[in-house]
Amino acid sequence: MDALESELSNEEMILSFLAEGGSDFISGATLSDKLGLSRTAVWKHVETLRKLGYEIEAQPSRGYRLLQVPDRLTSLELSPLLMTRELGRTVHHFESLASTNAHAFELAQDGAVHGEVVIAESQTAGKGRRGRTWVSPPGKNLAMSVVLRPEIVPARAPELTLVAAVALADTLEGAGATPGIKWPNDVQLGGKKVAGILTELSADTERVHFVVLGLGVNLNTEPTDFPDDVRELATSVLEAKQQRVPRALFTSALLSRLEDWLDAWQAEGFGPVREAWKRRSTILGQDVLVRSEAKELRGVAEDIDETGALLVRVGERLERVLAGDVEQVRPRKS
Amino acid sequence: MDALESELSNEEMILSFLAEGGSDFISGATLSDKLGLSRTAVWKHVETLRKLGYEIEAQPSRGYRLLQVPDRLTSLELSPLLMTRELGRTVHHFESLASTNAHAFELAQDGAVHGEVVIAESQTAGKGRRGRTWVSPPGKNLAMSVVLRPEIVPARAPELTLVAAVALADTLEGAGATPGIKWPNDVQLGGKKVAGILTELSADTERVHFVVLGLGVNLNTEPTDFPDDVRELATSVLEAKQQRVPRALFTSALLSRLEDWLDAWQAEGFGPVREAWKRRSTILGQDVLVRSEAKELRGVAEDIDETGALLVRVGERLERVLAGDVEQVRPRKS
Numbered sequence: 254m255d256a257l258e259s260e261l262s263n264e265e266m267i268l269s270f271l272a273e274g275g276s277d278f279i280s281g282a283t284l285s286d287k288l289g290l291s292r293t294a295v296w297k298h299v300e301t302l303r304k305l306g307y308e309i310e311a312q313p314s315r316g317y318r319l320l321q322v323p324d325r326l327t328s329l330e331l332s333p334l335l336m337t338r339e340l341g342r343t344v345h346h347f348e349s350l351a352s353t354n355a356h357a358f359e360l361a362q363d364g365a366v367h368g369e370v371v372i373a374e375s376q377t378a379g380k381g382r383r384g385r386t387w388v389s390p391p392g393k394n395l396a397m398s399v400v401l402r403p404e405i406v407p408a409r410a411p412e413l414t415l416v417a418a419v420a421l422a423d424t425l426e427g428a429g430a431t432p433g434i435k436w437p438n439d440v441q442l443g444g445k446k447v448a449g450i451l452t453e454l455s456a457d458t459e460r461v462h463f464v465v466l467g468l469g470v471n472l473n474t475e476p477t478d479f480p481d482d483v484r485e486l487a488t489s490v491l492e493a494k495q496q497r498v499p500r501a502l503f504t505s506a507l508l509s510r511l512e513d514w515l516d517a518w519q520a521e522g523f524g525p526v527r528e529a530w531k532r533r534s535t536i537l538g539q540d541v542l543v544r545s546e547a548k549e550l551r552g553v554a555e556d557i558d559e560t561g562a563l564l565v566r567v568g569e570r571l572e573r574v575l576a577g578d579v580e581q582v583r584p585r586k587s
Numbered sequence: 588m589d590a591l592e593s594e595l596s597n598e599e600m601i602l603s604f605l606a607e608g609g610s611d612f613i614s615g616a617t618l619s620d621k622l623g624l625s626r627t628a629v630w631k632h633v634e635t636l637r638k639l640g641y642e643i644e645a646q647p648s649r650g651y652r653l654l655q656v657p658d659r660l661t662s663l664e665l666s667p668l669l670m671t672r673e674l675g676r677t678v679h680h681f682e683s684l685a686s687t688n689a690h691a692f693e694l695a696q697d698g699a700v701h702g703e704v705v706i707a708e709s710q711t712a713g714k715g716r717r718g719r720t721w722v723s724p725p726g727k728n729l730a731m732s733v734v735l736r737p738e739i740v741p742a743r744a745p746e747l748t749l750v751a752a753v754a755l756a757d758t759l760e761g762a763g764a765t766p767g768i769k770w771p772n773d774v775q776l777g778g779k780k781v782a783g784i785l786t787e788l789s790a791d792t793e794r795v796h797f798v799v800l801g802l803g804v805n806l807n808t809e810p811t812d813f814p815d816d817v818r819e820l821a822t823s824v825l826e827a828k829q830q831r832v833p834r835a836l837f838t839s840a841l842l843s844r845l846e847d848w849l850d851a852w853q854a855e856g857f858g859p860v861r862e863a864w865k866r867r868s869t870i871l872g873q874d875v876l877v878r879s880e881a882k883e884l885r886g887v888a889e890d891i892d893e894t895g896a897l898l899v900r901v902g903e904r905l906e907r908v909l910a911g912d913v914e915q916v917r918p919r920k921s
Contacts, residue, residue, distance in 0.1 A: 404880070406909045408742055411792040437792070451791055458745040458771070458786045459910035546738070575740045576793035 263288060263298050264305075265332045271309065271319040272333040280316035305329065324392065326372045326504055334505035339368035340399060340515075341508040347371070349391070351378040354453055354467040357398035361463040362455070367402040370508070379469065380451055387449060387469050390478045394489070395470040395504055399511070402463050403519070407456040410464060411561040411575075412523050414438050414452045417466055419529045420510040421448050427506055430493055433535035436554070436563045436579050440470075441535060445488035447471050468507070472498040523559060530557065536579055541565065545577030554579065596663075597622060597632050598639075603667040605643065605653035614650035639663065658726065660706045660838055668839035673702035674733060674849075675842040681705070683725070685712040688787055688801040691732035695797040696789070701736040704842070713803065714785055721783060721803050724812045728823070729804040729838055733845070736797050737853070741790040744798060745895040745909075746857050748772050748786045751800055753863045754844040755782050761840055764827055767869035770888070770897045770913050774804075775869060779822035781805050802841070806832040857893060864891065870913055875899065879911030888913065 266288055270279055285292045299309055299317060306323030322330060328344040335341050343366075350356050350373035357371040375391035389396045401413065414437055421440045425432040425447065433441045440448035451467035471489035479487050490498045517525050531537060536554040543550040543565055552567035563574040600622055604613055619626045633643055633651060640657030656664060662678040669675050677700075684690050684707035691705040709725035723730045735747065748771055755774045759766040759781065767775045774782035785801035805823035813821050824832045851859050865871060870888040877884040877899055886901035897908040 407744065407788070407790075408909055410741065410790075414792050453789075453791045454741070455789055456741075456744075456787065458748050458788070575742055 262329075263290065263294075264302055265329055267295070267298050267302065267317075268307070268319070268329060269333040271317060274318060276318065278310075278312065278315035278318045283316070302329075322501065324500055326374070326395070326397075326500055330501040331505055334501055336505065336509045337368070337512045340512045341368065341370045341505070343369045345369065345371045347373045349373060349375045349377060350396075352376055352380045353396050353398040354380050354451055354465050357400055357465045357467075358453060358455070361400045361465060365400045365463075367400065369400045371398045371400075372396065372504070380467065381449055381469075387451075388479060388483055388487075389469060390474055393471075393473040393478065395468065395472055395500060395507075397468050397504065397507075399466045399468070399508075400463060401466055401515070403461060403515075405461050406459060407454060407461050408560065409523075410452060410454045410456070410461060411437070412518065412526065413464055413466060414450050415523075415530045415557075415561050416514050416518050416526050417450045417452070417468060417511065419526055419533065420507065420514045421450070421468065421470065422533045423510045423514075424503065424507040425490065427510075428490060428494075428498060428503060429496075430490055432533065434530060434533040435535050436557065437561070437576075442488050442490070442493040444535075446486055447488050447490065447493070466511075470503070470507075472500055472503060523561070527557060527559070527561075536581060539581050540583065542580045542582045543574050543577045544580070545574065550574065550577075551582070597624065597628075598636055599663055599666045601629070601632055601636065601651075602641070602653070602663060605651060606667040608652060610652065612644075612646065612649035612652045616650075618651070636663075656833075656835065658834055660708070660729070660731075660834055664835040665839055668835055670839065670843045671702070671846045674846045675702065675704045675839070677703045679703065679705045681707045683707060683709045683711060684730075686710055686714045687730050687732040688714050688785055688799050691734050691799045691801075692787060692789070695734045695799060699734045699797075701734065703734045705732045705734075706730065706838070714801065715783055715803075721785075722813060722817055722821075723803060724808055727805075727807040727812065729802065729806055729834060729841075731802050731838065731841075733800045733802070733842075734797060735800055735849070737795060737849075739795050740793060741788060741795050742894065743857075744786060744788045744790070744795060745771070746852065746860065747798055747800060748784050749857075749864050749891075749895050750848050750852050750860050751784045751786070751802060751845065753860055753867065754841065754848045755784070755802065755804065756867045757844045757848075758837065758841040759824065761844075762824060762828075762832060762837060763830075764824055766867065768864060768867040769869050770891065771895070771910075776822050776824070776827040778869075780820055781822050781824065781827070800845075804837070804841075806834055806837060857895070861891060861893070861895075870915060873915050874917065876914045876916045877908050877911045878914070879908065884908065884911075885916070 281292050281295055284295045303309055308321035310318050310320055327346040331344055353371045353373050373396050376389045376396050379387035379389050381387040418434045422432040422434055430442050435441055438450040439446050448470040453465045455462040473491045474489040476484050539554055541554045550565055550572055552565040555566045556564045558564055565572045615626050615629055618629045642655035644652050644654055661680040665678055687705045687707050707730050710723045710730050713721035713723050715721040752768045756766040756768055764776050769775055772784040773780050782804040787799045789796040807825045808823040810818050873888055875888045884899055884906055886899040889900045890898045892898055899906045899908055
């Protein structure tokens, strides 16, 4: 605890204590003691926090209590909530970035460690799969990239997309929603896309140097926040549940679930991830049309294999699909 | 031809014409005509070339002829020899670099096109497989990295290591040597390593963004150029053939072979590469010990599969090895 606390700023520590206190007041004397600061210094840090949007009530006889946290995703908001060992212990926060994945990739090349996180309130050139763009209106959603340094061969990197999908689905379920997963990386609510994952890597043919896991989640967007062509296909937790999501809480919960699933994956391999993924799948057993750059396949989505590839039954053949878009279709009349 | 020539410098064009002429003289008038330069300008460019180490004979009545080319690998030496369409059309040459692969990776991230080449006369931190170093004494060998932009899924990237191995073996054979290939990337002469390949990539899980193919070839090193521990395991073409290799000629031949094999691989897939690789293999059918980070395997190297993985027969089982070191061992007594 000491080592950890020493890396937090005084503001972060004050917020930690106030958050722990809940609706109770924490006396200025207690804060001054715990932080080893004068009461005046404590008061100055509280003023700084107020300027950043924190509503902190102060009563001379009782002390301070936290009434309202601003809807931002800096380490000030996240640190007091984080239960993780490694993920999110360093947060690089930006009001706007071209792409969180591109920035995280650069940080990783410059030596960013396992678990460092890049978050942007808005992306001007957010990246989706297959060179597509990802729309993220400012301040309403989560656009986050996590640097990971797993010791694996590059062929295992696609497993991480499914690890992330399962962590995302668990977190959405924790927020009261009922998510499904469409291979390979779409997390859905009510058949519409609520979250996407873009896994990028730097590797040689034998070892992954690092992975950047990009997670885009539509949290508090209204239908009108999306362009027309996206609106039909996309949804948000707000739209599905008619309730706003506290973004910092969601983000810290997601990082915890992700760390748990990464631990399980390291310890037990892809098996448990695969099983959890299959339970959430919206396409297994369904008639599907799979489009990839090379070809189009129509058949039944039968399984995912031990590498995360989709197995599609086409008549007698079982086709292994490494990349592509899947669409559910009506069964052919026989 | 015009488009190509317009990208060459005047020095490169003069060298081209002189090289074409062989032991014949090319008149100053001809050069002046072909280049659209005054005879004085031609003479000045010839002087520049002489300063760079080119021996050019000049006779007032007959013109110029090329006697000797300096042993360097800039585009001045390579351009006149290059028969390729794309590979090596741009050469980034350095007297010394930490690592040609690391530099090529940066260039690729900044937009270097398919076929751009990085060459260093010496590397101070040359990279080998599995985080090892690669020794390359100045001016004697080839340390080259090629930027490739194939449209493939990342799982296919290991095939490129085998494409390069086959191209290297063909080039060595063209130089009069008898190469063998040890899985995955050692090219050997007389059982000792003469060349290595390090394939690095930037990708998302569905598409390769770019590949950097690092090729290290021991050409003119003497045994005493290697540290003691390397000497036992390494050789050079000079050591094997007792003859110096013209480095620029070797490099341009290698780029041609590589382009040919890449073309075949694009057009026909991995099949032809795999067959050529198997013909050169030193380990197929042999008893081997395979060491990877995860485990040690002892068995018979039976085949390489359609992804380039090594298949090792261990009793009844056929194990698929994605990464590791292979060592030939004596068969177990049965």
